[in-house]
Amino acid sequence: MPAPYDLTRDQLAELLEGEPAYRARQVWDGLHTRVQRPDEMTELPAALRASLQAALPPALCEVSRRSADEGQTTKWLWALHDGARVETVLMHYRDRVTVCVSTQAGCAMACQFCATGQAGFQRHLSEGEIVEQVAVAMRAAAPRRLSNVVFMGMGEPLANYERVWSAVVRLHGSMGLSARHLTLSTVGIVPGIRRLAAETLPVNLAVSLHAANDALRDELVPINRRYPLAVLAEACAEYVAASGRRLSIEWALIDDVNDRGSDAAELAEFARPLGAHVNLIPLNPTPGYPVVGSPATRVRQFRDQLTALGVNATIRATRGAEIDAACGQLAAAAGATTAPAAVGLLPRARGG
Numbered sequence: 532m533p534a535p536y537d538l539t540r541d542q543l544a545e546l547l548e549g550e551p552a553y554r555a556r557q558v559w560d561g562l563h564t565r566v567q568r569p570d571e572m573t574e575l576p577a578a579l580r581a582s583l584q585a586a587l588p589p590a591l592c593e594v595s596r597r598s599a600d601e602g603q604t605t606k607w608l609w610a611l612h613d614g615a616r617v618e619t620v621l622m623h624y625r626d627r628v629t630v631c632v633s634t635q636a637g638c639a640m641a642c643q644f645c646a647t648g649q650a651g652f653q654r655h656l657s658e659g660e661i662v663e664q665v666a667v668a669m670r671a672a673a674p675r676r677l678s679n680v681v682f683m684g685m686g687e688p689l690a691n692y693e694r695v696w697s698a699v700v701r702l703h704g705s706m707g708l709s710a711r712h713l714t715l716s717t718v719g720i721v722p723g724i725r726r727l728a729a730e731t732l733p734v735n736l737a738v739s740l741h742a743a744n745d746a747l748r749d750e751l752v753p754i755n756r757r758y759p760l761a762v763l764a765e766a767c768a769e770y771v772a773a774s775g776r777r778l779s780i781e782w783a784l785i786d787d788v789n790d791r792g793s794d795a796a797e798l799a800e801f802a803r804p805l806g807a808h809v810n811l812i813p814l815n816p817t818p819g820y821p822v823v824g825s826p827a828t829r830v831r832q833f834r835d836q837l838t839a840l841g842v843n844a845t846i847r848a849t850r851g852a853e854i855d856a857a858c859g860q861l862a863a864a865a866g867a868t869t870a871p872a873a874v875g876l877l878p879r880a881r882g883g
């Protein structure tokens with residue numbers, strides 16, 4: 532059974548064969564502009580509404596919905612048709628409404644400190660499964676308008692390139708989201724970044740760096756062994772030149788691991804030539820990684836040091852921590868499986 536947002540316009544027209552030609556456009560606009568389910572499309576005859584609803588059941592089945600930050604943050608856990616589970620987070624800010632979507636069930640990148648990485652890879656999400664997360668968030672955000680989509684939920688967007696890019700095109704072309712309000716976040720898959728540079732839609736790119744020397748990054752973000760920093764920097768420069776967008780660098784501050792003066796200096800060396808903006812996030816604790824986030828004073832010192840070195844940096848406010856909806860905490864299977872044993876990097880001795 533197709534998911535509503537997996538159908539192309541042509542496939543929708545085919546499904547509506549025998550109906551007047553304008554029906555396909557009505558249903559398409561209902562799905563994308565008014566983000567309605569078929570059974571809510573009152574301009575359709577009742578029988579058609581019912582048969583469409585039966586033919587196009589939602590791809591996302593709500594397992595749970597929790598809210599935090601006085602209702603400003605909502606996290607959904609979804610079951611997909613095959614039982615795979617993913618999460619979506621909606622965040623209301625004063626000036627914008629942002630949804631954080633998942634692109635894969637699980638993730639193969641195995642970043643040590645990330646709950647999704649600790650759980651391993653299940654499968655790619657389809658275009659429709661990605662787009663429907665945005666549609667649900669749009670409905671929940673009303674009467675406010677959902678303005679931003681960040682591909683920073685579970686999974687590595689550039690490891691599921693085709694489907695993620697089709698979703699981007701649909702969000703932009705059919706759901707009215709502007710390219711500069713769409714952000715793809717990557718662990719640093721260089722061929723994906725290069726491919727992105729060749730697309731005509733200039734979306735924002737965020738790179739999850741976390742370490743700016745290869746020895747440390749090899750440990751924290753294992754894909755670095757395949758695409759080391761020098762190669763990554765080149766691809767980022769290519770993207771910035773092609774898109775005209777400012778690059779974002781994500782840096783989760785880990786106590787005594789990547790929050791020292793030398794780390795800030797290395798990061799500045801990487802970020803400055805790219806004109807990148809650095810987002811600092813104190814690490815959110817996850818079950819499989821025995822190290823904690825940097826204390827608040829260290830976070831501010833780190834930011835100040837970057838500023839002094841000529842790099843734009845902001846400290847990102849954490850949302851949804853108490854409902855495990857914060858960065859890197861999304862791990863739908865965590866309750867069902869045991870967390871993997873903690874491995875690898877332990878904090879260095881203090882005072883070094």
Ligand code: SAH
Nearest residue numbers: 645687716717718739781783814815858859
């Ligand atoms: N795979 C993509 C997108 C998903 S992760 C990527 O790596 O960019 C979204 C962001 O959360 C990334 O910057 C990731 O490094 C960060 N993150 C993962 N685990 C975290 C944790 N425990 N605390 C803070 N940030 C974390």
